[in-house]
Amino acid sequence: MTTITINLPVKDLAVSRSFFEAIGLTINEDFSDENMLAVPLSDDIRVLLLTREYFGTFTPKPIADTSQGIETILAIGVDQRADVDAMADAAAAAGGEVHREPQDLGFVYSRSFVDPDGHVWEAVHMDFSGAQG
Template sequence: MNKQIIFNLAVRDLDNSRAFFTALGFTFNPQYSSDSAAFMNIVDGSIHAMLMTEAFFKSLIDKPLVDARERNEVIICLSCESREEVDGLIAKAVAAGGRTPHPPEDHGFMYDQGFEDLDGHLWNLVWMAPQA
């Protein structure tokens, strides 16, 4: 079996979160989803997120849940194949109800911008020039 990355994110409204990420072009695997969680494919076969209702997420931990709208614990960074892909995903995120916490940064060899999803989780999209 190939190694995979699967990270878990607590969400307030699973249906709204599923619709948000579907608008960005991500897909979900119903085989690993339920009323409490949705298995999201980010990079098929290797990177996934399990979106979990807050109640389900809390059942798996023994300390308070961080409210990502008020505090940050992590920024999820995804590489993109072009500047246009970065801009396109940002536009989709904003159209689906997300927000951008800062303008794009263009360093010549690297271009990036981030968005905040419906639950306050931060996502950074980055393109790096092949020669970098």
């Protein structure tokens, strides 16, 4: 089986918890502690939000300054177009920032936002039933 774990440094676990719960994600308390929060996206994909100090123990490299640039865009697929809007609106209400205007390609609809630590996320709904192929 293939699993994916995305490790992200954060400044404040309480702020991160509030933000990610506000956008509809859950925290797996069994794998969370004072150093990290485990955020399952599916059975095989999870995000670990690690304090910057703890994250630093996994790499000799400096932690990127997300206020100066972008490191990655993390896309989360959702079931409905309305779910895209709900997640992006909740992110803005919880202190996130709009990253760019909504993208509507007909069969793909997305909105992106920046979390309190500068990580860029994108809520995406794909419906290929109407796409020309």
